[in-house]
Amino acid sequence: MARAGLTAERVVRAAADLADEVGFDNITVSALARSFGVKDASLYSHVKNVRDLRTRVAVLAAGELADRIGAAVAGRAGKDALAAFAGAYRDFALERPGRYAATQIQLDPAAVAESPGHLRNVEYTYGxxxxxxxxxxxxxxxxxxxxxxxxxxxxxxxxxxxxHSRDVRASWDRSVDALHTLLEHWTS
Amino acid sequence: MARAGLTAERVVRAAADLADEVGFDNITVSALARSFGVKDASLYSHVKNVRDLRTRVAVLAAGELADRIGAAVAGRAGKDALAAFAGAYRDFALERPGRYAATQIQLDPAAVAESPGHLRNVEYTYGxxxxxxxxxxxxxxxxxxxxxxxxxxxxxxxxxxxxHSRDVRASWDRSVDALHTLLEHWTS
DNA sequence: GGCTGTAACCTAGAGGCCCTAGGAAAGGAG
DNA sequence: CTCCTTTCCTAGGGCCTCTAGGTTACAGCC
Incomplete structure (x- = not known):
């Protein structure tokens, strides 16, 4: 029979998509295998276990978030950069909820050190x-x-x-504004 | 044989304790039954299902958090109240991580309306x-x-x-201070 | 075209969890 | 002591994770 053509990368990407649909906590190798038309056991040649799958999704998602933030803050500084960072961050979290949740799980320090996405996000923030x-x-x-x-x-x-009925986006913009003025007078 | 003397309330309280130990997402009726020395099926006369168990833990935890916050802000106002609120909030979250996580899950509006704890927390915040x-x-x-x-x-x-090596408590206090000054000049 | 090695994919099965249906037994009320 | 309610049980189905070990597709080479 025709093969599905699985790869660790394809599996992780599909897991990330699944996470965006059903929530990061609800990704399961069974459902993932079903989506590929393949038996559960077949996935374990590409991924060690569920834990491994989750950390791979986390690494992927952190990279994608870093890409968005990097593009947003490029060439900006001060309030302009803050607003762009904030916008990219929130958009990503709302558009890709499963991926965003993945970026927030705790990984062992070794995994973080090997995740370019996690490191770049830290750099962008300090920058x-x-x-x-x-x-x-x-x-x-x-x-x-x-x-x-x-x-x-x-x-x-x-x-x-x-x-509350108050527009959420408006509250967000207001908060970002407030943080900006706060940062301007931080030392006083 | 001697009975365990289960009650919906005792079950939920034990579930909350279990959540503080292993994490709210990892509470399981199997483990709960084991801790009582009872079979899984026995718990289903006190709790409808896992979902029901989780929302009951959420209601319990929200009440306990409200108790702490209420005691902290009693008789205080302004910056004093803000600091007390913040301290009670963080202490609860760190001391009872499972219970705290429970307060953050989304319940159907009907369940929230019937949860005194959730309502009191909103009131304390606005107050x-x-x-x-x-x-x-x-x-x-x-x-x-x-x-x-x-x-x-x-x-x-x-x-x-x-x-980062920076003392976390210090960052917290600094942030609460910053929020206070922000609130004082909010409209400008 | 056939041969061969390396994936990719499979079956079989153990163990854990959730949950239902229906039965047994403890403990209190009368 | 009897009856009734509630507690707790056994039995079992379904979904999930993961391992061990066997096949089979496909690419590259002769």
């Missing part, structure tokens, strides 16, 4: 803050506040945590 | 902001920013998202 002229430990405090707010917002938004 | 004299839509924007930052921070912290 974006360069224009505000902060130095340690203020810089790291600011990075943590930014990451917390961004992640918390899209996390609450995508789990339906915002019940 | 805490009263001292800053905001009116809609600024008020809701501010609530969303606060919730995002709080949730994002403890979420990243507990999943090991903060790799």
């Amino acid at each position: 974006m803050l360069r224009a505000y002229g902060l130095s340690e430990p203020d810089l790291t405090d600011a990075v943590r506040l930014l990451r917390s707010t961004f992640h918390g917002f899209v996390s609450l938004e995508s789990t339906g945590g915002f019940g | 805490m902001l009263r001292a800053y004299g905001l009116s809609e839509p600024d008020l809701t924007d501010a609530v969303r920013l606060l919730r995002s930052t709080f949730h994002g921070f403890v979420s990243l912290e507990s999943t090991g998202g903060f790799g």
